[in-house]
Each structure stands twice: as structure tokens, then as C-alpha cells.
Amino acid sequence: MDAIAARAGVSKTTVYAHYSDKLALFKAVVERSGQSLAVEMDESRLRGEQDPQTRLREIVLLVLEATTSDEFRAFLRVMVSESTRHPDLAAAAEAGGLFDVIGLVASTLEDAADRRGYRLSDPRTFATVLLRMAVPGPQLDSVLFAEFRPDRALLESHARWVTAIFLRGIEPWPGEPRDVTPPTGGYDYPWLPDAADKR
Template identity: 40%
Template sequence: MNEHRSAAPPRPRGRASKREAILAASVELFNSQGYELTSMDAVAARAGVSKTTVYAHFGDKLALYHAMAERAVTILDVDFDQLRGDDSLTTFGKLTTLATMLVESLTSETFIAFHRVMILEARDKPDLTSRLVPGAPHVVDVVMAILHEDAVRLGYEIRDVHAHAALFVRIAAATFEVDALLDADFHPDDELVSRHAAWVTHMFLKNVRPVSLWEADGDLTTAPPAPDYLWLAERVHRD
């Protein structure tokens, strides 16, 4: 892994590939060195392009940082949109898969490193985060759409679908993200993430759907096993 990171990247060809190379280099350098210590010269060298090319694409370091962050979010948003349109999945299946994707992304090394940079720099450089939180994240919009479609299909009403969608995202992701930020050794395995996603989705839909519709699609008949959360007392104090 370290050998791969230290190897010089191939020189990109074409305008689009140069932009991608610059963004990839910025992810590595911003996340490993922080915002202040990362120079445009270093990004250019890592990307295999001239500093003039970097400035031509992004203008300044702040614009490059915003573009790097937005790129990571956009890639994830595309996956969420594809999931929403997957008619082979039930509502339970879509929300469980979405929760799994969200946790896996937010606890990845790249996202955690990025969030740590934001936390460290946010007070002294508020411009770093000013464009990153323009409103509700796209994932909330996707959950809203999934819940709305479920309500229309089964014939019930969700009074504030936006609030419910935001709550689902918070419950699904926040605890794992905080643990990963605070503990560098916290790497949730696939089983824990999967059980967490199923449990959260099950409990959430049971509180959203009317009792008479709990068994719709056959996805709420049996509760999944409760996940063995890391933050429970018996896990925290375990040797």
C-alpha cells in the first residue's frame, strides 16, 4: 500500500485526465499534510503537471480544496441515485443498502482524513467549509424520495418526510462516523455494518409505517439480530 502511494503517477493525457490527476493528488496531500502545509507546487508535482496547469483548472488552493471535496460527494451521490432507481429492491432493501453504503463511505480512510482536516481548520479558515454545507445533503433527498414512493405505494401519509429522511441518515451514519473520527483503530467490519443497517432500517420503518402495513413486502416480519455495537459497555471495557 505504501509502495503504491510513493510511486510517481503516470503523466496524464488530455484536459479531463489532467483535472482528475490534480484532484487525486489533492486528496492525498490535503488528507496527509493538512490544508496549510499543502502547496499548489506539491499538488502539481504529485499530479505530474505544471503549476500553471493546476491554476488554470482551479484558480487557487481554496477552489481546489472545494473541488476535491465536491468530487468525493458527487461520486457517492451517483451511487445513491442508482440505488433509488433499482426496482428489484423493496423499500427495506433500498434503505438498508443506502445505510450500508453511507457508513462504509464515511468511515473510509479518505473521508475520515478529510473530516479531520475540516475539523482542524474550520475555526481559523471558515471558507473551507462554507460551500460544503449549502443545505440538506443529497443523500437526504434520496431517502425522502424512497420514503415518499413507499407511502404512495402502500397508501399512508408521512407528515414531514424531510425530517424523517434527515433523521434516518443521522441514525444510520453519525455514531459510526464519530467513532471512526475519535478512534484511529476503529474499522467496522462488514458484518457489524450490515447488521447495523438492517436494524436501523427495521426500527425506522416500523415507526414510519402504520401498524397494519408492517408486513408489507415481507420485510418487517422479523427483526434482524441487534448489532454488537462497539460503544456498549460490555464492548468498551472488554480486553
Template identity: 45%
Template sequence: MLDAAVELFLSGGFDRTSMDAVAAHAGVSKTTVYAHFGDKLELFRAVTERSGTALDLALDEAALASDGDPEDRLTHVVLKVLQATSSPQFLAFLRVMMAESNRHPELIETMRTLGVPHVVDVVAATLREDAVRHGYHLPDPESYAGLFIRMAAAGVQMDALIALGQELDHAFLEGLARWTAAVFLRALRNRDAGELPKVPDGAGDVLSWAPPRRR
């Protein structure tokens, strides 16, 4: 049912996808669909949550695969983020939400299930470790983590949105991830620059344009 929903949401958008169509495409009854998902919004959330769970697992695997050095770990993590958020399916969902967010602002909230809270936690933990190793004070690691993710991913996502149908080269993404991690961490470690500034309000929220995260 989720596979069928993905195909229909991406091809027809949220409004033009019905529970009847999902049932028919999945080869099940409408009653079966409603037994698992109360309405179409719940089904859409389930689709995006599945993608978010896959990204969460990829982030944990990337963190474990590093050699213990925070810079290497940050590189592995941001590479997974860049790969996931520039993938054709992610971009297709992003276009659906952008096109229909005025009529359905609740769709924007689903973006928060796409690995966003977890990636902030993983990056923040890495930044804390780097601060201890290199002897600097990092005010509000979660805000710095969110700022780093925005700095690393925004340009790549824009490139991918503009270059419709063209997947970004893995070597390019890997090089960008390594370069971004190195520049960001070495700037934080630079004691000659003085005390690290507070992240501007909202700048550390990966989805600053979306509704506040549910707690």
C-alpha cells in the same frame, strides 16, 4: 492534480498546503494549477466535490439494486452512506475541517458537497413511496429523511473517529443499516401511535451545525 491535492491536504492540512506544493507533487507547473483552480479554496472544493459525486453515483446504484421494497432500498442506501462516511479518507477530511474551521469557516460549506443534498433526496423519495404503500401520512419527508440519516450515521462516525486506523467491519455496517431501516420504517407505519410529529427545527438538517445550504 486532484490526487496530489488530496495527499497534501490530508497530510498537512489546509493552511500548510500551498498551490506550489500541489503543482510540484503533481508534476505540473503552478500556472497549470491556477488555470484549473482559481485559488486553494476552489481546489479544496473540487477535491470534496469529486468525493461527493462518487457517493451520489453509489447511492443511485444502491437504490437501483434493491428489489423495489422501500425497506430494502433504504437499507442499501444507508449502507452506502455508512461506508462512505466512515472511510479513512472521509474521516481524514473531517478532521482537517474540524481542526481548521475556526480559521476557515468556509471549509465547513464544502461538507455539503459530499453527497449530502442527494442522499436526502433519495431517502425522502423512498419514505414517500413507503407512506403510499402502507397508508400513512408523512409530514415533510425531507426533514424525516435528514433525521433518519443523522440517526443512522452519527454513532458510526463517532466510533470511526475514535477508532483511528481501524476500518469498521462490512458485516457490522450491513447489519446496522438493515436494523436501522427496519426500526425507522416500522415506527412510521405504526398507526396505533397516532399522528406522526413534526420534526423539531434543525433536527432534520443533516449538517445543522454548518452554514445554510446554498440554493
């Protein structure tokens, strides 16, 4: 809070007048980031003439660009270092708009499935798994390696590759059921939307 007050050129009392504690400040940062990303996601949704794979690739690319930015890297470092002392931060992050992205990816995956003649029984789970496959690698590399600053071309190539592999992987093979369901039992995917409701 001292550093924020100094950077803003105000007293620490002024900072506390707006944010009662660090958690309130984190919530505001997460909410702002989520709203910014949600606007870009809505713009992608309007491009309905695209085929689902192209649309999906663009969504993943937008998420990758947002989550490998300097601002997000700094935010992620703090989240990782503070989450043990402040478990409420995970809840604050959940409220920041990620689930809107999951919903957009889920509807795009449903569109892809409809066009290819199969059905996803739980599109939100598939959407979450795709995002977990596509985003953390470049994100973690950008946090761990100071020299790694992926440009748009690299992120676009990664988004294209991962979405193509994912779509091919979930489409049923000849003779398999056309209703694709995620695995049950075993790992409970604690990071899935509504996971707390299933416990």
C-alpha cells in the same frame, strides 16, 4: 498547499494555477466525493423491485461505506479542524451532493409510508433525521479510534438495525393520525436542507 504540490510532484505555483486558494481546493474535493456517491445512489434507485426497507438499508450502507473510508476520514478531520477559521467550508460541503442522498432517502421513506397506509408531511426532514441517526456513530468511531475499521458485514448489520428501528418508530400506532409530522418549535435542526431559508 506545499504538501499537495510535493505529493503531486509539481510546484506550488502549478497548484495555485488550478486552485486559487484552499477553499477552492476543498470545494473540488467535496464536489468529486459528492458526484461519486451520487452515482452509487442512482444505481440503488434503479432497483425498484426491492421493498422500501431493503432499498433504504442499501442506501444507508452505501453512505456508511463512503463516509468511513480512509479518504473521507482524512477529509472529515480537516473539515472539523478548519471549519472555525473557514466557515465557507460548510457551504462547500452542502454543495457536494448530500442533498441528492437526502432526496433518495426521502422518496424511499414515502414509498414505505404509502405501502403501510400513512403519510409523511415532510419526507426530507425524516430522511435527514434517519441519516443523522445512522451515519455519525460509525463515522465518529472511525475518526476517533485508529483500530476501528468497520467491515461491510458490520456496517450492513448497523444499517439494517437502524433502518428497522427508524421505520417502526415513525409508523403511527393504532388510533394515531396517519399524517406524521416532525416536531415543531424548540431545536431548529440547523443541519436540515434549506435550514438557512427558514431562519
